[in-house]
Amino acid sequence: MRLALIQLAVTASKETNLANARKKVLEAASKGASIVVLPECFNSPYGTSFFPKYAEPLENGPSSAALSQMAKDGGVFLIGGSFPETGPNSKFYNTCTIWGPNGDRLGVHRKVHLFDIDIPGKQTFKESSVLSAGSEITMFDTPVGKVGVGICYDIRFPEMAMIAARKGCIAMIYPGAFNMTTGPLHWELLQRARAIDNQMYVAACSPARDTTASYVAWGHSSVVDPMGVVVAKLDEKEDIAYAELDIEFLQTSRENIPVNNQRRFDVYSNVAQ
Numbered sequence: 001m002r003l004a005l006i007q008l009a010v011t012a013s014k015e016t017n018l019a020n021a022r023k024k025v026l027e028a029a030s031k032g033a034s035i036v037v038l039p040e041c042f043n044s045p046y047g048t049s050f051f052p053k054y055a056e057p058l059e060n061g062p063s064s065a066a067l068s069q070m071a072k073d074g075g076v077f078l079i080g081g082s083f084p085e086t087g088p089n090s091k092f093y094n095t096c097t098i099w100g101p102n103g104d105r106l107g108v109h110r111k112v113h114l115f116d117i118d119i120p121g122k123q124t125f126k127e128s129s130v131l132s133a134g135s136e137i138t139m140f141d142t143p144v145g146k147v148g149v150g151i152c153y154d155i156r157f158p159e160m161a162m163i164a165a166r167k168g169c170i171a172m173i174y175p176g177a178f179n180m181t182t183g184p185l186h187w188e189l190l191q192r193a194r195a196i197d198n199q200m201y202v203a204a205c206s207p208a209r210d211t212t213a214s215y216v217a218w219g220h221s222s223v224v225d226p227m228g229v230v231v232a233k234l235d236e237k238e239d240i241a242y243a244e245l246d247i248e249f250l251q252t253s254r255e256n257i258p259v260n261n262q263r264r265f266d267v268y269s270n271v272a273q
């Protein structure tokens with residue numbers, strides 16, 4: 001199964017972003033991709049001041065309608081990046097919607113771990129000043145197996161990927177937008193770590209870098225295989241990365257190094273303390 005990551009050049013115009021996303025999703029479909037991924041905040045700039053302005057409901061919003069149509073017209077599974085959602089009780093969420101090849105919505109992931117960090121003089125961000133957190137582990141079925149979905153900062157929490165893997169996921173996919181401080185430090189390392197922890201495919205899909213934006217994304221959308229090898233990687237510009245999800249290779253990796261069956265949950269029972 002061919003995976004495509006669309007490293008989209010995101011602008012301040014939602015309309016332009018939706019049109020560009022559609023063009024790229026159809027391009028990826030025409031090149032044989034069956035699972036296509038858009039980046040975090042694919043239809044708005046990334047920043048707490050932008051979330052309320054761009055937020056829209058899941059039902060009957062322009063982004064859901066556009067994503068459903070793109071998935072259907074391309075005949076692909078579409079992990080629709082994320083967009084700021086006006087959710088229940090008028091709370092705002094950073095939300096990923098997942099669409100099937102017939103345009104049906106297969107899942108919704110609201111970012112569980114909000115991006116609140118402070119690296120003085122380098123990168124400060126407080127999603128929780130505007131957003132509420134989701135509380136679900138999200139996965140959906142494809143012909144080659146279950147696929148788990150997290151958003152960006154979720155990748156830093158190994159428990160989420162581990163639960164998804166133990167529930168049968170063959171891949172974890174993260175629409176994300178690391179920045180010029182944490183990107184070079186951790187973006188690839190975290191993907192490789194989650195891949196090796198769980199012997200699964202891990203992919204992270206960023207917006208293209210825009211040096212004029214208030215939050216400058218690192219780019220470098222990439223795919224890592226179950227042995228921890230980076231099998232596809234972009235630079236910072238708008239582009240599409242492709243990789244094959246090879247389930248036989250995943251199974252062989254798990255048989256060769258069977259950590260999955262060697263875990264000692266009897267020893268780790270106090271992990272939450």
Ligand SMILES: NC(=O)CC(=O)C(=O)O
Pocket residue numbers: 115151152153154156176177178179182183
């Ligand atoms: N933007 C994020 O949610 C996460 C991020 O940039 C980081 O963890 O670093």
